[in-house]
Amino acid sequence: MGKKYVIGVDLGGTKILTALADLEGQILQRVRVETGANEPAEQVVRRINTTVEQVLNEAQVSKDDVLRIGVGSPGPLNIKEGIVLFTPNLKWNNVPIVKMMSDALGLPVLLENDANAAALAEHAFGAGKGSSNMIYMTISTGIGGGVIINNQILHGFSESAGEIGHHTIMADGPVCGCGNRGCLEALASGTALGRYGREAVERGVDTLIGEMVEKIEDIDGSVVTRAAQEGDRVALEIVDKVANYIGIGIANMINIFNPEKIVLGGGVTKAGELFIDRILQTVEERALEAPRKLCEITFSKLGSDVGVLGAIAVALK
Numbered sequence: 001m002g003k004k005y006v007i008g009v010d011l012g013g014t015k016i017l018t019a020l021a022d023l024e025g026q027i028l029q030r031v032r033v034e035t036g037a038n039e040p041a042e043q044v045v046r047r048i049n050t051t052v053e054q055v056l057n058e059a060q061v062s063k064d065d066v067l068r069i070g071v072g073s074p075g076p077l078n079i080k081e082g083i084v085l086f087t088p089n090l091k092w093n094n095v096p097i098v099k100m101m102s103d104a105l106g107l108p109v110l111l112e113n114d115a116n117a118a119a120l121a122e123h124a125f126g127a128g129k130g131s132s133n134m135i136y137m138t139i140s141t142g143i144g145g146g147v148i149i150n151n152q153i154l155h156g157f158s159e160s161a162g163e164i165g166h167h168t169i170m171a172d173g174p175v176c177g178c179g180n181r182g183c184l185e186a187l188a189s190g191t192a193l194g195r196y197g198r199e200a201v202e203r204g205v206d207t208l209i210g211e212m213v214e215k216i217e218d219i220d221g222s223v224v225t226r227a228a229q230e231g232d233r234v235a236l237e238i239v240d241k242v243a244n245y246i247g248i249g250i251a252n253m254i255n256i257f258n259p260e261k262i263v264l265g266g267g268v269t270k271a272g273e274l275f276i277d278r279i280l281q282t283v284e285e286r287a288l289e290a291p292r293k294l295c296e297i298t299f300s301k302l303g304s305d306v307g308v309l310g311a312i313a314v315a316l317k
């Protein structure tokens, strides 16, 4: 009898979401637990294994009917060897997660970085469905993404391709978390949005942004976005600036990869209607005409399930 199910594990810094799905990617059962990121890796992996047993028990599905487990994890990873090399959020170093899981569970396990997994989810089940060349870009605290070329995720020589957030937009721009200056992430992430808001309030300009919080440190991307939604001029200017940088990043992607679709996800794009006109205008001004005309820019349809659906997409590969 053929295998009928796969399991996806979305491993994050704060929570683990594990789901059982059929071979069409339809989620049948899910379990969500706290990651416990301060505990040793062995304990966290044991907790992951427990969630796998749990979804199987709750759905009354036997392991014999499971094709594979896909795991989406923060990186950097060694995908071929199934090792999480290092993750700042989990404080992991060289954790052989694939071996630890497959030894304990007796099932094949495939590892993928979370941004690539999300790209595969949009490609298989979401806004990128039906396109063979697609780029997923997630804009939240940071900016990440995945590049799909001819239906395959682009891993690069040592599996670090697709770091969309770390291409330079401004030569002398602000210092990025990666050490470079003027990366897209340093200029256009939710973190940057919050920083522009704090700077505006510190300059003493007339804006709602400062009135929406008790302390200036509480100003983050979502506060600036809310002020913009209420029509605050300063917040709208900040959003316009950020949307312009995102547009520059997208224009670069179009020129380099000639994608059919670019799918935008992440917290910042929840207020996508605020950003989209300016993004499209910048792309029109900056991208080469021929590939730009054929490229559709659209928003993620998968919402907060994108991570676990990504892990499921990895398991179905």
Ligand SMILES: [Zn+2]
Pocket (backbone or CB within 6 Å): 165, 166, 167, 176, 177, 178, 179, 180, 183, 185, 186
């Ligand atoms: Zn960077």
